[in-house]
Amino acid sequence: MTARTAAGELSDGGTRGDGADEPYRPSARRLAREAYHRRRARNSALIAALSTTGTALVLYLVVVNSPGWQRTRDTFFNAHYAWQALPEVLRGLRINLELMAVCGVLILVFGLLLAVLRTLRGPVFLPVRLLAAAYVDFFLGLPMIICLLIMITGVPALRLTGVITDPLLLGGAALVLTYSAYVSEVFRAGIQSVHPSQRAAARSLGLSNAQTMRYVVLPQAVRRVVPPLLNNLISLQKDTGLVSIGGVVDAVYAAKIITSQTFNYTPYLVSALVFIVLTIPMTRFTDWTTARMNRRRHQGGTV
Incomplete structure (x- = not known):
């Protein structure tokens, strides 16, 4: 050969x-x-x-070919009312976007704080863990709409000096209170997914518990929970429309105003389509991020 x-x-x-x-x-x-x-x-x-x-x-x-299609088309798919409602809905959408941006940052910070408090070790931190667990359990079980009604209508009824009564701020506070409970559970799952050997290795190098959490555990935990965090952000973007129950003129309330004037429900459909257009890119980005992390995990890379 x-x-x-x-x-x-x-x-x-x-x-x-x-x-x-x-x-x-x-x-x-x-x-x-x-x-x-x-x-x-x-x-x-x-x-x-x-x-x-x-x-x-x-x-x-x-x-x-359904019997009521003609009536439904005139009531929900009227092009004239759609073009009439679109500018007002887009003007109100700015409120939703601002609310999502501000509340999203506060939710991440508060949710991470709750998750860290719930994972503190040692008997001295038992009261803190119990309080954090009680908070999470309460707001996980409380429906969002009820929390919004309590905040928007209940807080002003107290007539406390120096307490805000703006329905936009109170609605945003309700979103932060509720979504922080959801996000804290996501962060806690990420923290608990880090193998105990990582903590042991960090402690053997002389790092304190706080340093281990900051430099070893949290970086790994946050990377692992990015996809579910993005899903929560998508849900938050949709739920910002619920602040309209307090009279905030967002995209949903703008559609409601036009509907009450014209007795046509096409503005509601326009508002729904606007939210869908915003949600689809975020959903696709979440899918791409999840697939990318799965590929790296299968290839043996760092998650």
């Missing part, structure tokens, strides 16, 4: 040269395998397109 033959054999049956004299050529088996995968991908794409088109067509025919 010559040196060229020994060096040119491949695991899939192909041969390659020893340099520029004989360039690599894939074997017939590999070419057939690649052609098979291409045909399979094309067939899968064709079947998916046909099934999706067929399903959409069936749904369309069912809707447009």
Whole structure:
């Protein structure tokens, strides 16, 4: 056997040269395998397109042939009222975006603080852990709408000196109180997912408990819970519309005003579509982040 033959054999049956004299050529088996995968991908794409088109067509025919479709189209899908409502809904959407940005930062900070308090070790911290657990249990069980009603209507009824009565601020406070409980559980799950050997290694290097939590545990925990945190942010973005129950003129309340004037519900649909347009990119970004982290985990990289 010559040196060229020994060096040119491949695991899939192909041969390659020893340099520029004989360039690599894939074997017939590999070419057939690649052609098979291409045909399979094309067939899968064709079947998916046909099934999706067929399903959409069936749904369309069912809707447009229903007895009340004409009335529903005039009430919910009126283009005239949609264009009339769009500027007002977009103007009110600014309130929702500002509320999401400010409350999102406060929720992350407060939720992380609650998670750290619940994971403190030692008998001396038992009262702190109990208080944090009681807070989380209470607001996890309290419906968001009830918390908003209590804050927006109950706090001003107390007539306390120096207490804010702005429904926007009170609604934002209700969002922070409720979502901090959810986010704290996400952070706590991330903290508990860090292997105890990480703490032991940090302590063996001379780090204190606080330093171990700050420099070893929290960085790993936060990276692991990024996808669920993004999902909570998406939910927060939608729930900012609930502050409209206090009279805040956001996107939802702007649609309500126009609906009360025209007796047409198309503005509500416009408001819903605006929220959907905002949510879809955030959802796709969450999916991309989750897939990226899964690939790194499977490849043995740092999560």
